Amino acid sequence: MRPDEIATALRQAFRERLIPPGQALNQDELARRFGVSRIPLREALRTLVGEGLIIMRPGLGAVVTELNVDEVEELYGLRLQLEPPLAPGIVERLGQRDVDDLARLVEGMRALTAAQSEEWSTLNYRFHRRLYELSGQRHAVRLVTQVLNLVEPYARVHAHVLGSRPRMQQERVDMLQAVRDHEAERVEELIDRSIRAARTELAQAMAEISIN
Template identity: 35%
Template sequence: MSPAAHVRSAPDRLVHKTVAAAVAESLRQRILIGELPPGTQLRQDALAEEFGISRIPIREALLQLEATGLIKIMPHRGAVVSGLSVEEVEDIFTLRVQLEPELLALSARRFSEENILELRSLTEEYSAALEAGEILRWGELNRRFHLDLLQHAERPRSLNIVAGLLQDCDRPTRLQLSASGDVARADREHREILALCEAGKIEAAADHLRSHIEHAAQSLIAIYRRALSA
């Protein structure tokens, strides 16, 4: 390739990368809000037509999404939106029910006034995001609340496990809240758990957290099963 040709191609590559990043972000948001549910096939030619661009930046965008775990590029099927099976959801929530209440019972006894204020601020932020319909923030704020409740348990290995489980729950949590309409209940239960901790009713707070997780699991599994039978 001549030097002149190389100079001409560099801007083209930059344009492709910039366009690919924009496409990846658009698809990422659609996946996260459930517009593109797990199992959806993402065809390069259809996406190129939808976005009005060539397949080159589409291919790059799909590779970016695969790197984040949002899609899988599979032989003979192409790009498919990734997701959890019903069995995986049941396993994740079973582990959460086993671990989180026990960790809260250990953690809440060590709460300082500053910890309580931070948790209260987080519940307000979560409540505002729920009321405003900011779906992309729901999973992250829920994860932060649960981890902040447990962070003083002094059980680093268990906390690492829970952090991974909550990360896996990020998209399912948004799906459960948006599909079930349980936003008011989720907000109320977070506030009730914190209020019990503030009152020193640690075992009651742990029991309430257990019920909170169990209800979310039952609701989400029902949604998954309805989708499978549709």
């Protein structure tokens, strides 16, 4: 595997909490898993360090980034700055095939059972990525993706452990309808509202856990 392929696989493992926040990475084990020497693995890890997904700690080596409540609130604040302004570009560049792609993702989410939490979160992540890529703002989308990758392990807890999935599902349905109707202001409003609700609920839950 190439270093970029290794980095992609690790990003997914971090997002899906297959390798949870705070876990140290055994480089020998990872090299065996990917069937590579430590040279391409280290190159992949350097890329992920640059994205903030892992940090290097003395005595432990590479560790998956673990966020505290203040950092989560900061990242959701960045989302508020980056994501809602993409709405006009999304609506302007939208085609029927794009609407169909988003609709398939939303319908796929709706069809999943309550037990299929990880599958739902994966489709939810893809929905956001697909939606924002439609804006055509390549550099903004790159930054958004980096932030989404950082908060995704916590967003999954928000959706399922905190019981927010039904509301989030309806938000995606509403976003899809606003996109279909080419209502840029409505799309922007819904993105903003969704991020604010998630930030409030997740930060409150994390604060309560740290207190207890």
